[in-house]
Amino acid sequence: MxxxxxxxxxxxxxxxxxxxxxxxxGTATAAAGSAARAQRALPxxxxxxxxxxxxxxxxxxxxxxxxxxxxxxxxxxxxxxxxxxxxxxxxxxxxxxxxxxxxxxxxxxxxxxxxxxxxxxxxxxxxxxxxxxxxxxxxxxxxxxxxxxxxxxxxxxxxxxxxxxxxxxxxxxxxxxxxxxxxxxxxxxxxxxxxVPDAFGKEALHAASALAQSGDRFMQDVLTRAHAHGRVTQDLAGAPELMRRYEHGTPPVKALLEAAMDARRLGVGLHLPQAFLIDAATGYLTDDDCDQLTEDWAEAAFVALARPVHGKQAPLRRTATRPPRILAPTTTPVTVSGPVFRLADYLEQHGRTTRRRLCPPASFWHAAHTHLTDPDDLRNLATAADHRQRLQWAHHLWRKVSDAGHLDALTDLARMRERAGDRAGAEALARQAADAGEASALFSLAWMRERAGDWEGAKTLYRQAADAGEQLLAPERLWPYGLDARKPRVV
CATH class of the missing domain: 3.40.50 (Rossmann fold)
Structure with a gap:
């Protein structure tokens, strides 16, 4: 019975x-045990x-x-x-x-x-x-x-x-x-x-935003990443394990992740070529770490990083090669050869916060110059290198952009020459761009002539720019020094 x-x-x-x-x-910072359990609040x-x-x-x-x-x-x-x-x-x-x-x-x-x-x-x-x-x-x-x-x-x-x-x-x-x-x-x-649906709909996202505004730190954090795709619960569930994978990963695993973090925070697109990551990662390893590398270290590290955590996320997952980008009717499409990988959104954000004051090692810049092809990626990295006083790498990266047919990069190179005191070299580069049809370079030449006290030469160049139909009068497209660039120089 x-x-x-x-x-x-x-x-x-x-x-x-x-x-x-x-x-x-989220991620807990307390030690294991009752104290840690007490802090494991739910969003x-x-x-x-x-x-x-x-x-x-x-x-x-x-x-x-x-x-x-x-x-x-x-x-x-x-x-x-x-x-x-x-x-x-x-x-x-x-x-x-x-x-x-x-x-x-x-x-x-x-x-x-x-x-x-x-x-x-x-x-x-x-x-x-x-x-x-x-x-x-x-x-x-x-x-x-x-x-x-x-x-x-x-x-x-x-x-x-x-x-x-x-x-x-x-x-x-x-x-x-x-x-x-x-x-x-x-x-x-x-x-x-x-x-149960995979993503939050509009009403649920609105409710989540209300929680964030009322002080829910979990929602405040997750909505910075998930507001567009709505995969809120997956992000919340995967964050602790993603952090554990990073913090407790082997030296090669951490090196690949940090190279990916630096690439994303300095302006490289979502899809990171595997060859770039491998070459960049070597500079993130200590001498002792390098001595212990096996021949298959990169393969083993990528396998470890591809294992998913909650929400079908992976710290660094292989993704489909992006389609060619047509920037202009006469521009050669940008292609990427070999596998490409995407960094988990949570780790990307973590890298932006914790590594914002760090400068990548030389291997990072060398790998970028060797393997990256997208002109926007290269421009962003050149600017980042310039800001971090990695002037040789900034020069090489801008030169690679210009060599690929993007003449506006020559004005960036000219700016570097001007700032270094090489006015003749700066004018030569700007003239090279102008002669090749980059009308905005005429403004740069005019501004350099104005700085040199050659008012007639400056006036002539400003008129040439106007005759060419150049309308890019925004300050960031003029020579970035001193005078109010909003005031046209044409007399």
């Missing part, structure tokens, strides 16, 4: 949500459409009707957190929560489902470990069916989570004449699944 056990599990209010596999958000919760259906199931259970609901969604879309928020209503009414996991999830569930008493939440997070178990899955499904349909054992609430691929596998109809390994699971899940 069945004898329910009122004591299975413990009161909901005594559970730490992280012990129920709610992903920690404010944003309710979405699936929360209403979940609330109805909880309401039915509170009203005396046993229910089961399995939330289906991709990794770190907020499924477990939604379940935790939903059962708080039952916590106030003294319900218990049982999370079967010892010695294994399937063994615990199979052994003790018959002991579940009324007013208990059965917590089946990552339900594939229960329902998909090759030996016990069908028996667990049958036991859950019995629990839900025997009125003398209720009310109970069974909550679970599944990735879509598992849900599809368990609910697919069998092929005639072949075994049906999930018949009881399929019957159990019918009408008891609820889809």
């Amino acid at each position: 069945h004898v329910p056990d009122e004591g299975l599990g413990k009161p909901i209010g005594q559970w730490d949500p992280h012990d129920l596999e709610v992903h920690p958000a 404010g919760y944003v309710r979405r459409a699936h929360d209403q259906a979940l609330a109805e199931a909880v309401g039915d259970a509170a009203g005396g009707r046993s229910r089961m609901l399995v939330l289906v969604g991709s990794s770190s879309t907020g499924k477990t957190r939604a379940c935790w928020e939903a059962v708080q209503l039952l916590a106030a009414e003294g319900w218990r929560l049982w999370h079967p996991y010892d010695p294994t999830r399937a063994e615990a569930a199979l052994a003790d489902l018959g002991r579940v008493g009324p007013r208990t939440v059965v917590w089946l997070n990552e339900a594939q470990h229960y329902l998909g178990h090759p030996q016990a899955g069908e028996r667990i499904a049958a036991a859950l069916h019995t629990l839900l349909t025997h009125t003398d054992r209720g009310p109970v609430l069974v909550l679970g989570t599944l990735w879509p691929e598992y849900a599809d596998s368990y609910t697919a109809l069998p092929v005639p004449g072949e075994p049906d390994p999930h018949s009881r699971v399929r019957e159990l899940l019918t009408g008891r699944t609820l889809t």
